[in-house]
Amino acid sequence: MLRPIEPTELPPPPAYRVPWRVVRVDASHPVVINDGRDAADFVRVFRGDGAPSERTQLWGQVLPAEEIELCLCASDPHEAVVTLAWFRPADGLEYVWRFVV
Secondary structure: OOOOOOOOOOOOOOOOOOOEEEEEEOOOOOOEOOOOOOEEEEEEEEEEEEOOOOOEEEEEEEEEOOOOOOOOOOOOOOOOOOHHHEEEEOOEEEEEEEEEO
16 A cells, blocks of 8 residues: 655665576576675575475575586476475574476
């Protein structure tokens, strides 16, 4: 709902940019890169691809510029949906981001 902005009202904080970048050179092995300035804590990866093995991976802390390769060999990469969940050290909140290959 739209409302007028009061002159004394502070502007909202800038949006948090998702730190991930995915390199899809090989559809069966996409590479996830922490493209942000900060580490991502307690990173977990959930795969929604119908494959029974390794549906959840625990990556722990992912540092800036760190690259991690996902193996989607046991599934159809065109059907895979990957969800990343992590905690941001700056605010302690959990964030979730999904992508398709």
